[in-house]
Amino acid sequence: MNIALLGYGKMGKVIEKIAVERGHKIVLKTTRDTSEINLSNVDVAIDFSIPSAAVNNISTCFNQNTPVISGTTGWLGSYDKMVELCQSKKGAFIYSSNFSLGVNIFFELNKQLAKMMANLNQYNVSMEEIHHTQKLDAPSGTAITLAEGIIENTSKTAWQLDRTEKNTEIPIVAKRIEGVPGTHTVNFSSEIDSIEIKHTAHNRNGFALGAVIAAEWIKGKTGVYNMKDVLGL
Numbered sequence: 295m296n297i298a299l300l301g302y303g304k305m306g307k308v309i310e311k312i313a314v315e316r317g318h319k320i321v322l323k324t325t326r327d328t329s330e331i332n333l334s335n336v337d338v339a340i341d342f343s344i345p346s347a348a349v350n351n352i353s354t355c356f357n358q359n360t361p362v363i364s365g366t367t368g369w370l371g372s373y374d375k376m377v378e379l380c381q382s383k384k385g386a387f388i389y390s391s392n393f394s395l396g397v398n399i400f401f402e403l404n405k406q407l408a409k410m411m412a413n414l415n416q417y418n419v420s421m422e423e424i425h426h427t428q429k430l431d432a433p434s435g436t437a438i439t440l441a442e443g444i445i446e447n448t449s450k451t452a453w454q455l456d457r458t459e460k461n462t463e464i465p466i467v468a469k470r471i472e473g474v475p476g477t478h479t480v481n482f483s484s485e486i487d488s489i490e491i492k493h494t495a496h497n498r499n500g501f502a503l504g505a506v507i508a509a510e511w512i513k514g515k516t517g518v519y520n521m522k523d524v525l526g527l
């Protein structure tokens with residue numbers, strides 16, 4: 295496949311390596327200095343850029359009839375608008391806050407645990423995410439997806455960064471430590487004991503491999519999908 299990398303930073307570079315190993319060709323790389331995106335010889339575009347660039351990158355793909363995989367976080371206020379545009383242009387789109395197989399299994403485990411804890415009022419739920427110091431958004435997209443999984447399955451109604459005002463909110467602590475690719479913990483704690491589930495990324499390979507697998511999967515399809523569809527979870 296001919297792949298465009300919209301964003302060629304830490305993730306773009308790992309995706310390039312894995313995509314080439316899997317027999318694909320990178321025909322376009324964009325950075326903050328790119329003024330025009332021409333996708334005429336591109337089969338699938340993969341966007342790992344910055345929150346303020348994601349909507350323009352994704353819209354450009356729909357407008358040029360190119361399927362797009364987006365892993366950029368911090369722009370989700372515009373997700374519904376992008377879904378509408380995709381549908382109106384009969385495009386193809388996958389967004390995931392986290393493309394790794396391990397985290398997508400963790401998302402399902404988190405929902406199962408939340409279901410089991412739903413009526414156990416003696417436990418308080420809290421979350422922590424740790425990332426490298428260059429990360430622009432907080433909490434991480436992955437932490438937001440985890441919080442949404444808990445909200446769907448318990449009486450919690452919202453998440454809050456670094457504080458909680460109400461018992462119905464899930465507190466998320468975001469820590470920034472040099473070199474950490476991404477660590478997420480969900481904790482249910484009572485006076486008697488704690489139950490904790492944790493995912494630790496050892497490097498960026500899992501995120502990148504998942505994005506390339508999603509790009510291979512979406513070629514030739516139309517519609518809006520997620521990583522559960524891709525991985526058959």
Ligand SMILES: NC(=O)C1=CN([C@@H]2O[C@H](COP(=O)(O)OP(=O)(O)OC[C@H]3O[C@@H](n4cnc5c(N)ncnc54)[C@H](OP(=O)(O)O)[C@@H]3O)[C@@H](O)[C@H]2O)C=CC1
Binds near residue numbers: 301325326344366390
């Ligand atoms: N869903 C997932 O599985 C994962 C998601 N992420 C997310 O992916 C995104 C990228 O992460 P990462 O690679 O670490 O970030 P980097 O900061 O290393 O890279 C961002 C890239 O985007 C480029 N960029 C900036 N502005 C634009 C623009 N207008 N158009 C196109 N590209 C632009 C930067 O350009 P320049 O080189 O000129 O600075 C850089 O190449 C983040 O939102 C992060 O949260 C990260 C890991 C996994």
Ligand SMILES: O=C(O)C1=N[C@H](C(=O)O)C[C@H](O)C1
Binds near residue numbers: 437
């Ligand atoms: O910025 C990162 O690095 C990461 N971002 C994603 C997120 O916000 O959840 C995924 C991963 O944790 C790495």
